[in-house]
Amino acid sequence: MLKIPDVLFLLCALGAADAVYKQWIPDTNYENETNWDKGSVPIGNDRVQFSASRKVSVYVETVHSVQEMRLPVDGEFILTSGAGFSVGAGGYKPGAVVKFKDVESLQWFDPALWQAASTADDLEKGRFLFSVHEESVPCRYDNVVFKAHSSFRVDLSSNRPSVPVQSVSVLGKTFRSNSEFSRYLGSPSGRLQFHGSSSISLGSSGCSDVSGCECGNAASLEKICGHVECSSVTCKKPLRPVGHCCDVCGAIVTLQYVPGFNLETYRQRLMHIFLGLTPYKSIQLGISKVEKSRWFLGVFPRQGAAEIQIVLMDGETGHKAGMVAEALARDILKDAQSAGSNLGIAEAEFQASSGSSSSHGSGRDTGMVLGTIFGVLIVVGGVFLLVFLYYRGAIKVPSLPTITMPSLSSLKRSSEIGDLGGPMDHGFDNPMFDKPTVIPAVPGLYGAENANSISLTQSGVHFVNPAYDDSETDFNA
Numbered sequence: 001m002l003k004i005p006d007v008l009f010l011l012c013a014l015g016a017a018d019a020v021y022k023q024w025i026p027d028t029n030y031e032n033e034t035n036w037d038k039g040s041v042p043i044g045n046d047r048v049q050f051s052a053s054r055k056v057s058v059y060v061e062t063v064h065s066v067q068e069m070r071l072p073v074d075g076e077f078i079l080t081s082g083a084g085f086s087v088g089a090g091g092y093k094p095g096a097v098v099k100f101k102d103v104e105s106l107q108w109f110d111p112a113l114w115q116a117a118s119t120a121d122d123l124e125k126g127r128f129l130f131s132v133h134e135e136s137v138p139c140r141y142d143n144v145v146f147k148a149h150s151s152f153r154v155d156l157s158s159n160r161p162s163v164p165v166q167s168v169s170v171l172g173k174t175f176r177s178n179s180e181f182s183r184y185l186g187s188p189s190g191r192l193q194f195h196g197s198s199s200i201s202l203g204s205s206g207c208s209d210v211s212g213c214e215c216g217n218a219a220s221l222e223k224i225c226g227h228v229e230c231s232s233v234t235c236k237k238p239l240r241p242v243g244h245c246c247d248v249c250g251a252i253v254t255l256q257y258v259p260g261f262n263l264e265t266y267r268q269r270l271m272h273i274f275l276g277l278t279p280y281k282s283i284q285l286g287i288s289k290v291e292k293s294r295w296f297l298g299v300f301p302r303q304g305a306a307e308i309q310i311v312l313m314d315g316e317t318g319h320k321a322g323m324v325a326e327a328l329a330r331d332i333l334k335d336a337q338s339a340g341s342n343l344g345i346a347e348a349e350f351q352a353s354s355g356s357s358s359s360h361g362s363g364r365d366t367g368m369v370l371g372t373i374f375g376v377l378i379v380v381g382g383v384f385l386l387v388f389l390y391y392r393g394a395i396k397v398p399s400l401p402t403i404t405m406p407s408l409s410s411l412k413r414s415s416e417i418g419d420l421g422g423p424m425d426h427g428f429d430n431p432m433f434d435k436p437t438v439i440p441a442v443p444g445l446y447g448a449e450n451a452n453s454i455s456l457t458q459s460g461v462h463f464v465n466p467a468y469d470d471s472e473t474d475f476n477a
């Protein structure tokens with residue numbers, strides 16, 4: 001039988017297994033033709049040039065013949081066994097100049113330069129995850145992978161002194177502790193591979209919450225989005241997912257979760273149930289925990305709440321853009337309604353770029369606003385009714401000598417008559433009334449308290465209600 005500490009350990013181990021692997025795409029390998037300005041690896045009598053002022057580390061796997069090679073001031077070749085260069089094998093006829101591309105500007109925070117997978121195995125097999133821009137760049141709990149048989153150069157500059165991640169793999173070696181990794185960064189290879197104002201800090205324990213962890217890149221979103229060029233969208237109501245740089249056509253499903261929700265299990269479920277279906281084959285699905293700033297009554301900022309965001313995008317264009325994604329969103333909602341209690345989903349709603357959304361979700365906030373408005377109306381109405389009834393009973397209304405509205409002074413004077421069964425109070429201080437003539441006439445009622453919006457006098461409660469319209473009530477009639 002498992003004791004509690006064992007169970008806790010098991011839970012932690014499961015949680016830690018949820019970390020995502022993010023792999024840096026570009027390399028500085030000699031054999032990668034995209035690294036050469038002519039689009040092919042130099043051969044025979046080509047004259048190879050590396051920019052003199054650049055630092056670069058170059059991975060070489062086989063033997064290459066070149067006629068001439070200009071090397072950078074600071075650089076290295078990482079030669080695997082059997083790799084090397086032979087000079088002059090292509091004859092003495094001078095060949096074309098082939099230049100190695102400039103890789104200086106490739107930045108860590110460029111979301112296009114990363115690919116993500118749930119496991120190291122998925123990474124190798126090319127089963128990549130789709131994510132919003134903020135999460136395309138390594139999150140603080142992620143394992144960063146530089147391809148095993150590769151050299152690279154990455155600019156880490158950012159507005160933060162350090163970039164936290166869980167681990168970093170370079171040339172097949174995985175670093176998990178800061179001390180070990182900083183020793184590597186000090187080595188010749190380390191200095192050529194990583195540059196820029198920030199440095200990587202390791203040792204974050206990984207995400208221990210099975211319901212997922214926020215990425216932690218929100219502070220760098222501006223920097224990340226600086227690398228993204230948004231294409232124009234054609235749908236009616238484009239959506240902007242949390243953590244994304246661009247408006248998109250498609251749908252966003254939002255889940256409120258309770259203990260028992262497991263992000264990775266749920267991701268697998270969606271993959272198996274839906275993404276295998278023919279109509280949904282082309283769908284890009286990104287699921288993560290995000291913090292959404294919410295607005296109370298649409299005006300006051302409320303404490304941001306963590307929720308699960310599922311971004312769905314299809315490859316459709318024109319008027320069909322986002323429609324397949326919307327169909328999937330409806331299916332996911334149906335699934336959440338029927339199986340939600342087993343999955344730890346308390347609530348699910350969706351928004352689509354066609355303008356439609358789940359009635360449940362949109363009804364909740366609107367309902368709250370309407371409820372509040374009705375509440376206020378009922379209270380105000382109740383007060384009015386009380387005031388109205390009070391006057392109905394207290395005054396013989398028809399016997400008022402002057403009823404014509406514009407003449408306030410005559411109305412006020414009618415209260416001075418004092419023969420109507422006690423002190424009379426009109427109750428409302430109406431700004432339409434001509435006060436200067438009133439104040440001397442009724443000094444007791446319009447004294448210092450007049451400035452207050454509500455004041456108590458012996459004779460009753462006074463409101464200053466600009467919305468009040470005398471002509472609509474009939475206690476003067």
Ligand SMILES: *[C@@H]1O[C@H](CO)[C@@H](O)[C@H](O)[C@H]1NC(C)=O
Pocket residue numbers: 025026027032033034035
């Ligand atoms: C060559 O480099 C490009 C871009 O840097 C990369 O996408 C591609 O995977 C690389 N090719 C190989 C064989 O690694």
